[in-house]
Amino acid sequence: MKSYKYLFFDLDHTLWDWDANASETLIDLYHRYDLGKYGIVDAVTFRDVFFCENTKLWADLEIGKIDKFFLRNNRFRIVMEAADANIKKMPEDLLVDLNAKFLKECSQKEKVIDGAFEVLDYCKDKFDLHIITNGFEEVQSIKMQYSGLGQYFDKIITSEKAGHKKPSAGIYQYAIKHTGAAVEESLMIGDNLMTDIKGARDFGMDQVYYNPTKNNHSEQVTKEISQLAQLIEFLDRRG
Ligand SMILES: [Mg+2]
Known part of the structure; x- marks a missing residue:
C-alpha cells in the first residue's frame, strides 16, 4: 500500500466553509445597508444572486479571462444588476463599501466544514500539512x-x-520546492475536480476528491470521499 508523508489541502469549500461564512456575511450586509430599499426583495435573494454571479466570476478568473482586481471592483455591481436593483438610487460609494466589508468580515468568520478538526487532529502528528489555494493572499x-x-x-x-x-x-512545483516534499509521497485533498484533482494528477500527485454533493463525473481520482472524516480511514496505515 502506498504511503504518504505530505498532505496538501485546498482551503475554501474543503476545510473553510465558504458557503456558510459568505452567506452569514451577505445576509448581515443586506440588513445593515438596508438593501431592500434599492429593490432587492430579500436577504436570501441577495445571497443567492451573489453566489451565482460570484461562481461565474471565479470561473472566469480561473481561466484567466479576468483578474482579481476586475473581480473585486465589479463583483457587487454585477450582483446588483443581476438582482435588478436600482443602482441609480445608491450612494456613490455603496458598492465599494460593500465589497470592502464583505472581504474583511467574511474572512473573519469561523465556520469550518464538518469533520475538519477531527481530520486535522488525526493528521497533525503523522503528516506534514500544507495549504494550496487560489484564494487571495x-x-x-x-x-x-x-x-x-x-x-x-x-x-x-x-x-x-x-x-x-x-x-x-507551476503552483504544484512551487509547493513541492517550498515545503521540501516529495511528489510521490504527497497527496492533494480538495473539492474542485479541475483545479485540485486534475491539476495534482497531471503533476503526478495522488489526490482525494472531496465531493460532498456526490456530483457525477468521469475524472480518474485516487480516492473520492463525501465526508471529510472518511479521510481518516483512507490515511490509516498510509502514513
Ligand atoms: Mg475549494
Whole structure:
C-alpha cells in the first residue's frame, strides 16, 4: 500500500466553509445597508444572486479571462444588476463599501466544514500539512487564523505567491520546492475536480476528491470521499 508523508489541502469549500461564512456575511450586509430599499426583495435573494454571479466570476478568473482586481471592483455591481436593483438610487460609494466589508468580515468568520478538526487532529502528528489555494493572499491567512485552522499548517501556498494558479503545474512545483516534499509521497485533498484533482494528477500527485454533493463525473481520482472524516480511514496505515 502506498504511503504518504505530505498532505496538501485546498482551503475554501474543503476545510473553510465558504458557503456558510459568505452567506452569514451577505445576509448581515443586506440588513445593515438596508438593501431592500434599492429593490432587492430579500436577504436570501441577495445571497443567492451573489453566489451565482460570484461562481461565474471565479470561473472566469480561473481561466484567466479576468483578474482579481476586475473581480473585486465589479463583483457587487454585477450582483446588483443581476438582482435588478436600482443602482441609480445608491450612494456613490455603496458598492465599494460593500465589497470592502464583505472581504474583511467574511474572512473573519469561523465556520469550518464538518469533520475538519477531527481530520486535522488525526493528521497533525503523522503528516506534514500544507495549504494550496487560489484564494487571495491577504484574506487566506486571516481565514486560517480566525477559524483556528492555522495552527495545523506549516506552509500556505497561494497562487499569488507561487505566480501560478491551480490547476497549473507551476503552483504544484512551487509547493513541492517550498515545503521540501516529495511528489510521490504527497497527496492533494480538495473539492474542485479541475483545479485540485486534475491539476495534482497531471503533476503526478495522488489526490482525494472531496465531493460532498456526490456530483457525477468521469475524472480518474485516487480516492473520492463525501465526508471529510472518511479521510481518516483512507490515511490509516498510509502514513
Ligand atoms: Mg475549494
